[in-house]
Amino acid sequence: MTIDALYPPLINGEFKAATAETFPAVNAATGEHLADLTASGQAEIDAAVAAALAAFPAWSRTPAAQRARLLLKVADWLEDNTDRLVQIDALDIGRTVFELPQDYRQAIGQYRFFAAAIMTHDGWTNSVQGGWALAKREPLGVVGQIIPWNVPAIMVSFKLAPALAAGNTVVLKPDENASLSTMELAKHLAEIFPPGVVNVVPGFGETAGAALTALPDVAKLAFTGSTEVGRLIAHAGASRLVPVTLELGGKSPNIVFLDIDDIDAVVDNTTFAATFCNGQSCLAGTRLFVHSDIYQDFLSRLTTAFRAIRVGSPLDPATRLGCLVSPAQGERVTSYIESGRAEANLVTGGGRVEVPGNEAGWFIEPTIFETSNDTRIAQEEIFGPVLSVIRWTDFDTMIEQANDVEYGLASGIYTSNLRNAMRTADRLQAGNVWVNQYVNLADGSPFGGYKNSGLGREVCKETLDMYTQLKSIMLAEQVPAPFYV
Ligand code: NAP
Ligand code: MG
Numbered sequence: 001m002t003i004d005a006l007y008p009p010l011i012n013g014e015f016k017a018a019t020a021e022t023f024p025a026v027n028a029a030t031g032e033h034l035a036d037l038t039a040s041g042q043a044e045i046d047a048a049v050a051a052a053l054a055a056f057p058a059w060s061r062t063p064a065a066q067r068a069r070l071l072l073k074v075a076d077w078l079e080d081n082t083d084r085l086v087q088i089d090a091l092d093i094g095r096t097v098f099e100l101p102q103d104y105r106q107a108i109g110q111y112r113f114f115a116a117a118i119m120t121h122d123g124w125t126n127s128v129q130g131g132w133a134l135a136k137r138e139p140l141g142v143v144g145q146i147i148p149w150n151v152p153a154i155m156v157s158f159k160l161a162p163a164l165a166a167g168n169t170v171v172l173k174p175d176e177n178a179s180l181s182t183m184e185l186a187k188h189l190a191e192i193f194p195p196g197v198v199n200v201v202p203g204f205g206e207t208a209g210a211a212l213t214a215l216p217d218v219a220k221l222a223f224t225g226s227t228e229v230g231r232l233i234a235h236a237g238a239s240r241l242v243p244v245t246l247e248l249g250g251k252s253p254n255i256v257f258l259d260i261d262d263i264d265a266v267v268d269n270t271t272f273a274a275t276f277c278n279g280q281s282c283l284a285g286t287r288l289f290v291h292s293d294i295y296q297d298f299l300s301r302l303t304t305a306f307r308a309i310r311v312g313s314p315l316d317p318a319t320r321l322g323c324l325v326s327p328a329q330g331e332r333v334t335s336y337i338e339s340g341r342a343e344a345n346l347v348t349g350g351g352r353v354e355v356p357g358n359e360a361g362w363f364i365e366p367t368i369f370e371t372s373n374d375t376r377i378a379q380e381e382i383f384g385p386v387l388s389v390i391r392w393t394d395f396d397t398m399i400e401q402a403n404d405v406e407y408g409l410a411s412g413i414y415t416s417n418l419r420n421a422m423r424t425a426d427r428l429q430a431g432n433v434w435v436n437q438y439v440n441l442a443d444g445s446p447f448g449g450y451k452n453s454g455l456g457r458e459v460c461k462e463t464l465d466m467y468t469q470l471k472s473i474m475l476a477e478q479v480p481a482p483f484y485v
Contacts, residue, residue, distance in 0.1 A: 003088065007037045007183040009044050009202060012051035013195025015187075018043035023204070025180050028094030029314055029323050031360030037179050040203035045171070045211040048199035052142040052169035053217050055196030060139045060167040067165055068115035070192050074160075075111035077188050078104055078153070085153065085181045090314040092180045093149055094323035094361060097315055099276060100153075106441065107157035110459065113443040118165035121464045131476040137468040139167035140243070141219030144212040146205070146233070148225040149178030149325050150280045150383075155224055156182050158247075158447075158458045160189075160198065163222070166467040171199045171218070173209050177325050205229065216240060220467065223247070224282075226381075227406070227452045234455070245456035245466050247282065248449060249381040250409030253402040254285035254438065255392075255424060257415035258293050264301065266414045270387075271305040273412060273438035275366050278322055279385035280329070282453070283410045285438055286386070287378055289402060292393040299370070299389060303348045306366040306387075311353045323361030324384060330362025333384030336377055337367060340386070344371035344378075347389070373401040381407070403429045408450030412438045431457070 008017040022036040038044065059067075078085070086100040095103075124135040143163045147155035152174065163170050174182040179202040186200040201208055209229075213221055213236035223233040224247040237244035254273055260266050273285030290298045314322035324330045330352075337350050349367030367386045371378050378388040392398035402411070411430040415421050425433045431448045434440045441447060441459065448457035456466050 003035050003180065005035060007035060007179065007202060009038050009040050009048065010183075010186040010190055010198070010200040011044065011048045012055075012199070013190055015190070018047065023176060025092055027091050027360075028325055029091075029355070029358035029361035034091060035180060037183065037202040040173075040201040040208040042207075042211050044201050044203070045208055045215065048171045048201050049142055049144075049212070049215050049217050051196035052171050052199055055194060056139075056141055056169045059169050059194065059197050062167070064118045064121075064165070064167075067167065068118055071111045071115040071161060071165060073192050074189065075108045075115070077192075078108050078111070078185070085184060087315070088181045088184060089152060089178070090322070093152070093178045093325045094314050095278060096319045096322045097317055098320060103151050103153045107153040109443040110154075110157035110161045113459075114161035114165040114464070117444070117461050117464060121166070121461070121468075123470060128474065130478070131474060133472070133474050135470045135472045137166075137464075138471050139468055141168060142217055143168045143170050143220045143222060143467065144215070144218040145170060145172045145222045146209050146212065146225065147172070147174055149175035150277055150282075152178045152181050156185065158224070159222055162458070162463040163467050164193075164198065166464050168220070168467055169197050171201060171212055173201050173203060173205075173212055176202070176204055210236075213237070218242065220244070230454065243466065245458070246454040247447075247456075247458060248409075248452060248454045249407055250282045250284065250449065250453050251287060251379065251381055251405045251407045252283060252285050252410040252412070252430065253287045253289055253428070254412040255398065255402060255414065256288070256290045256294070256298065257413070257417065257420050258291040259417045259420065260294075260414050261416045263294065263298060267298065267301045267305050269414070269436075269438050270412070271302065271309070274387040275306075275309060275321060275385045276439070278324060279333075279364075280325065280383045282381075283432075283439055285410070285412050286382065286388060287373065287402070287405070288387055288389045289392045289398055290389060292391050295391050299347065299368075302389070303368060306348050306368055309366045311363050311365065312355055313358055321363070321366060321385060323355075323358065323363045327360075327362060329383065330364070333362070333364055333382055333386065336380070336382045336384070336386060337364075340367075340369045340371070340375070340377040343375045344369040344388070349385075373404060379405055399424065399427050403427075406452040409448075409453035410434070410439075
């Protein structure tokens with residue numbers, strides 16, 4: 001597998017930077033230097049937005065069928081190159097080679113879904129007296145997109161596929177901690193799309209990201225990341241009156257009822273929900289509400305399951321939990337664990353694991369705390385393999401607590417009773433409710449958050465509405481007498 005020494009930005013079909021400033025990509029587990037990337041600044045962002053603006057008229061007039069055809073090529077290329085890209089991500093961000101292929105399957109699904117969906121993304125027509133009324137959907141223009149590091153292939157697909165399908169041109173800023181696989185993909189995007197249609201600018205949020213949100217020629221902002229930065233993006237959009245889509249943090253509840261019929265299956269599912277992505281997922285099921293009558297049995301099986309998770313090198317196919325993306329993330333997660341030790345009961349985990357040959361990596365033991373819903377570890381997004389288990393007895397109180405958090409992204413319900421599933425799904429304040437299987441995201445199923453988890457929906461047909469605006473056109477057969485006659 002080859003990694004380039006230097007990755008400049010993709011601007012107007014070429015890989016070229018105005019600045020010589022770079023930043024390193026490092027192996028999350030070993031600290032080894034992998035490559036350098038251009039730290040895009042104002043000059044690169046200006047050039048990328050100018051290229052996207054110049055490419056917009058022709059791309060927006062390109063028939064949807066042709067745009068779809070190009071998106072299908074991206075999907076095919078990702079399918080052919082998954083193994084290589086998985087290796088790159090594993091080195092770059094510390095996720096496991098066991099888990100990463102699923103990211104690519106999901107990403108590939110997005111390009112194919114939006115290639116198909118755009119073909120039926122209709123406006124509206126009707127007959128009116130003496131003519132026709134119609135509304136056509138038009139793309140917005142240049143879209144500025146900013147993504148985080150946890151699932152790069154998925155994040156890129158959630159952003160590029162609908163925006164390009166709808167006829168917009170794009171400037172995408174990947175995360176400083178996870179740009180390599182995106183820059184490798186960019187090489188292929190440069191071959192598929194006309195120059196300027198997709199521009200990819202590696203760099204830092206405070207400079208490249210902020211510059212992208214501020215330029216008047218950017219007609220829409222789409223962001224995935226923390227709630228804190230999401231607010232900055234929303235302010236930038238508000239100041240120029242451009243639409244903003246935000247996918248932000250989560251602190252999702254998993255609710256276990258007394259009537260589950262396979263306790264070990266539910267233990268498996270809730271363990272997965274809290275630890276996949278090394279716990280670094282906005283979707284993670286990090287608050288587990290277990291019914292009091294099965295609480296002790298459940299907790300003891302859950303503890304066994306957490307202790308059985310194999311922590312190790314991201315590159316070892318037997319590893320189920322790799323390392324956190326960076327030392328900064330390691331320290332953040334550790335400080336939450338310290339706060340948990342002070343305010344809750346540590347059931348298992350809590351330590352850092354030494355993985356020989358990977359001493360620079362922040363490998364964290366899968367960790368369970370018994371707590372109440374009002375502690376800091378139960379309220380704040382930790383972004384590590386740390387689960388808060390909460391005991392419940394009364395249904396209404398449990399629902400109140402499940403909703404008593406600033407976020408509302410996802411949720412899980414485990415029950416064999418339809419009525420329990422229905423009344424819980426109905427009352428949870430969450431964009432996604434999964435009954436009996438966590439992270440059951442199908443292509444086309446709306447994904448997005450309530451409350452501070454975001455604005456707008458991705459993955460679904462409605463996403464295309466968010467990348468277009470409606471133009472209403474009235475066609476009269478002849479010039480009629482004015483209305484006021
Ligand atoms: P973050 O700090 O908000 O960073 C996300 C992106 O925003 C990065 O590319 C970052 O650049 C950039 N950025 C930072 N400051 C900026 C600014 N002032 N202006 C413009 N861009 C700026 O998020 P993170 O902590 O790295 O990522 C984890 C967060 O993402 C979690 O809260 C998680 O829940 C959320 N997330 C949400 C979803 C979802 O779909 N809802 C999915 C995945 C993750 P840098 O490269 O410099 O960091
Ligand atoms: Mg970051």
